[in-house]
Amino acid sequence: MHIVVLAKVVPDYEVPSVDFELVSNRAHPRYTRMIGLYDENAIEMGVQLKEKHAASLTIMSYGRKEDIQILRKSIAMGGEKLVLIQGTSDDPFVIADNLKTAIEQLGGVDLVLAGRQSADMDRGIVPGVLGEMLGSRFIPQVSAVENEDGAWKVSQVTETGLRELEFVGNGVLSITSVPENVPRIPAVRAIFAAKKKSVQTMSGRDGDESWMSEVSVEIPKMESTCEFLPVEDMNETAMTLLKRLKEERYL
Amino acid sequence: MGRVPYWNISYGIGIDLLAVPLIIIFLYGLYGHWKRIKQGKARLTFSLRNSSLKIGPVYIGALFTKGILGSRIYKKLFTGVAHGFLFWGMFLLSIGTALVFLNVLFGLPVFKGAFNRWFMSFALDAGGLAALSGTLFLLIRRLAFPPEGLVAPKARPGFVLMEVAITVIILTGFLLEALRIAHNGFDEGAFVGNWVAGLLGGGDSLSLHQIVWWGHGFVALAFIAYIPYSPLIHLVLAPINTSLAIPVPGPKMGVLDFSAFEDEEAEELPSLGVCKLTDFSRKRLLDFSSCLWCGRCHEVCPAAQTGKSLSPKGVIVTLSEYMNKDKFQDDSLLDEISANAIYSCTTCAACMEVCPVSVNQPKAIMRMRQHLLMERSEIPDIMGQAHKSLEARQHPFFGTGSGPNDWRKDMDIPSFEEGKTEYLLWIGCAITYEERTQKIARSMVNILQKAGVSFGVLEESRCTGDPAKQMGNEFLFSEIAQQNIEEFTSLGIKKIITMCPHCYNSFTRHYPPLGGLFKVVPHSVFINSLIKSGRLELRNGEQTICYHDPCYLGRRNNIFAEPRNVVASLGRLIEMPRNRENSFCCGGGGGNYWAEEEGTRINQARAKEALDTGAVKIATACPFCLLMLTDGLKKYADVEKAYDIAELVNNQLKDG
Ligand code: SF4
Ligand code: SF4
Numbered sequence: 001m002h003i004v005v006l007a008k009v010v011p012d013y014e015v016p017s018v019d020f021e022l023v024s025n026r027a028h029p030r031y032t033r034m035i036g037l038y039d040e041n042a043i044e045m046g047v048q049l050k051e052k053h054a055a056s057l058t059i060m061s062y063g064r065k066e067d068i069q070i071l072r073k074s075i076a077m078g079g080e081k082l083v084l085i086q087g088t089s090d091d092p093f094v095i096a097d098n099l100k101t102a103i104e105q106l107g108g109v110d111l112v113l114a115g116r117q118s119a120d121m122d123r124g125i126v127p128g129v130l131g132e133m134l135g136s137r138f139i140p141q142v143s144a145v146e147n148e149d150g151a152w153k154v155s156q157v158t159e160t161g162l163r164e165l166e167f168v169g170n171g172v173l174s175i176t177s178v179p180e181n182v183p184r185i186p187a188v189r190a191i192f193a194a195k196k197k198s199v200q201t202m203s204g205r206d207g208d209e210s211w212m213s214e215v216s217v218e219i220p221k222m223e224s225t226c227e228f229l230p231v232e233d234m235n236e237t238a239m240t241l242l243k244r245l246k247e248e249r250y251l
Numbered sequence: 252m253g254r255v256p257y258w259n260i261s262y263g264i265g266i267d268l269l270a271v272p273l274i275i276i277f278l279y280g281l282y283g284h285w286k287r288i289k290q291g292k293a294r295l296t297f298s299l300r301n302s303s304l305k306i307g308p309v310y311i312g313a314l315f316t317k318g319i320l321g322s323r324i325y326k327k328l329f330t331g332v333a334h335g336f337l338f339w340g341m342f343l344l345s346i347g348t349a350l351v352f353l354n355v356l357f358g359l360p361v362f363k364g365a366f367n368r369w370f371m372s373f374a375l376d377a378g379g380l381a382a383l384s385g386t387l388f389l390l391i392r393r394l395a396f397p398p399e400g401l402v403a404p405k406a407r408p409g410f411v412l413m414e415v416a417i418t419v420i421i422l423t424g425f426l427l428e429a430l431r432i433a434h435n436g437f438d439e440g441a442f443v444g445n446w447v448a449g450l451l452g453g454g455d456s457l458s459l460h461q462i463v464w465w466g467h468g469f470v471a472l473a474f475i476a477y478i479p480y481s482p483l484i485h486l487v488l489a490p491i492n493t494s495l496a497i498p499v500p501g502p503k504m505g506v507l508d509f510s511a512f513e514d515e516e517a518e519e520l521p522s523l524g525v526c527k528l529t530d531f532s533r534k535r536l537l538d539f540s541s542c543l544w545c546g547r548c549h550e551v552c553p554a555a556q557t558g559k560s561l562s563p564k565g566v567i568v569t570l571s572e573y574m575n576k577d578k579f580q581d582d583s584l585l586d587e588i589s590a591n592a593i594y595s596c597t598t599c600a601a602c603m604e605v606c607p608v609s610v611n612q613p614k615a616i617m618r619m620r621q622h623l624l625m626e627r628s629e630i631p632d633i634m635g636q637a638h639k640s641l642e643a644r645q646h647p648f649f650g651t652g653s654g655p656n657d658w659r660k661d662m663d664i665p666s667f668e669e670g671k672t673e674y675l676l677w678i679g680c681a682i683t684y685e686e687r688t689q690k691i692a693r694s695m696v697n698i699l700q701k702a703g704v705s706f707g708v709l710e711e712s713r714c715t716g717d718p719a720k721q722m723g724n725e726f727l728f729s730e731i732a733q734q735n736i737e738e739f740t741s742l743g744i745k746k747i748i749t750m751c752p753h754c755y756n757s758f759t760r761h762y763p764p765l766g767g768l769f770k771v772v773p774h775s776v777f778i779n780s781l782i783k784s785g786r787l788e789l790r791n792g793e794q795t796i797c798y799h800d801p802c803y804l805g806r807r808n809n810i811f812a813e814p815r816n817v818v819a820s821l822g823r824l825i826e827m828p829r830n831r832e833n834s835f836c837c838g839g840g841g842g843n844y845w846a847e848e849e850g851t852r853i854n855q856a857r858a859k860e861a862l863d864t865g866a867v868k869i870a871t872a873c874p875f876c877l878l879m880l881t882d883g884l885k886k887y888a889d890v891e892k893a894y895d896i897a898e899l900v901n902n903q904l905k906d907g
Contacts, residue, residue: 187625
């Protein structure tokens, strides 16, 4: 069994909104770069599957050469091989196309896991497009994967609950965060071992990005309004808070 | 008639002969301890500045004060005095017994004249009486009203037997003396012996004397031979342990060397931290063997006192039991102690401070924590998130609503410039990323500007890496520290003012071994010097202020007076019941600022103690303490009461 996990290095996803600024429609380069939030959940899930089924685990990323240092964490977490496709596009079709080529070059890949969103400015498009390009099944919002007798059993978290799905053959799954896939902290000896691992790099292809043009990018404006709730009875307060949040359509 | 050794005893020399095998048994017991202790690693020495007199590894001052005089025992008055009576009483009796042997062997004239009267009779009777009262107090306390620490999590078996044995030895000693006096007549100076002889009603039983003499001798020799196999081994181990403990406050974690991991040729990589007894140093194994199970550490531990699964005594007891069962290679140790307990330690060092035999509990706990994190990747959830943030962002404040420069918004603050600026005002993560603590930095900047101090800040605030170290990740700590050292060196920084005691502790204790040598001053000390030199003028108020000692400033670095002087120049200083070296932690140390606490919350317990003083304001000198106290106070007070001393000073600056 060969599993590929897609991981992307992105600007800090927790920059407080008061501090967030754009440069050329993208996050300011001063922000710390790190592996995407959900990508780490996907890596953790990949490592768990590797441990359970003695599978091969390749981490694949589309990005810049400087990202390698950051991506080594995925190897320290348990990835066996790191493949970087060098490129700077943030067009989901271009990224998916590059990933598809690299996956086909690897050969024999049974399952592709990706964070449910990250590489494409949190749009969550790449995994679906890639699934289509590879001719694989694509399931979004996956919280658990099992392989039983050659079939993949998948749990999908939706807004209204949990769906159990099953399929045979190759698949691309986008992974959401659940307590079971909280990314492990790499052991120190694994960090050192990861530093010594060679990385396979390949040049990415520029694709046709003309299918859609970006007119503008804006960040939400911070607004704060304050309302005090009575706290004599905490149950009552919680109920009031819930009601107010719903009234204001925050929930 | 003068005293005659072996009076009324035939073949008394038999007791001397019996002493020989029993002494061999005693020495064999000692050897057993050494055999166990030497399975630890030889101690790696690293230099920590201290001016204590030292011969080889032995600190002479500590040997006499803590080791022989048992100075820490007296921190608990009644127990201390009882222990003192017992120890010094037995000490006198042992000298007396040794003198009798010398008299028998070499004819040393100890039974003559004033020496006989005042030492051999009076002093030894007084010593016996003191030892008897001391041992009875300890025995009754242990059986009838044991303090919490003595029995939690478990009481030590073996003490009762030894205390009963001492009682028997002393009582039979007095009885022997009385029987001798009853037969030979009044013995000047032997006030107890004379009194007991009186109680015997003039009865003269030579055969009873013989029976008691042999019984007394057998029990005394058996008692001595049994010492190494009993809890009383602390008589030997405690002075050794205290004299080998580096007399610098706090656990002295040092830094780990990761070079073996870099080495491509290295065949075997060392295990990080501790998961079995043989990973500990010999000094730690000596700690575990010396522990009295007295539970003083348990009674002051903020974790143990608020219902967490950690008891420092419990940890040391488990470790010593593993030693006694020869489980040196058994790596079930961490599971036995539990990760929960290991992570509950706030590294406050209160346990070390009270331990009468200088056991370093937090170091043992931290070594196990290092293993959990660096080898097993085990860490509690919330602390794990802070750790992840440290790895990715070099600061632990995940989910913060503040950007790195928010603290200085609308302020004109100079950046540090080589050759122009004298002090780096180090901001640190706890001040940068929490809105409440940002006010400390803003106040401090104002104070420094008012006093005309040449200072500057870094372009972007950073973390010292201390939280990583406290969570157990030495590797991450040294990576962050090395980056800081490189930046400081390239900027020509030589003097640093800190507002966080954790940063101060890191800069002074953990940066030097990594090559970072800077002159570091905590803001409390700096502000105090500015006030003293008249560079700051304050409006003294009438308000009452109580001061909470941050563990890393007070107990860890002995800085008690300066912050108090600052507070005293602002209003009337009030002390909490637990203050200075006996201060109670705020609960935020050891990475536990990012913890979901079991049991009562430590910060609420401390906030209550502060409120109960009736003080109008609560001062502290640490951003973590301020955050913890502010949070703890929410349960009891509606208004803001906790402040950093920089904020208080800034508010009372004349013309401020
Ligand atoms: S350092 Fe503090 S929290 Fe840790 S065991 Fe000792 S007293 Fe308890
Ligand atoms: S570690 Fe020290 S204070 Fe704690 S039980 Fe042992 S001897 Fe007592």
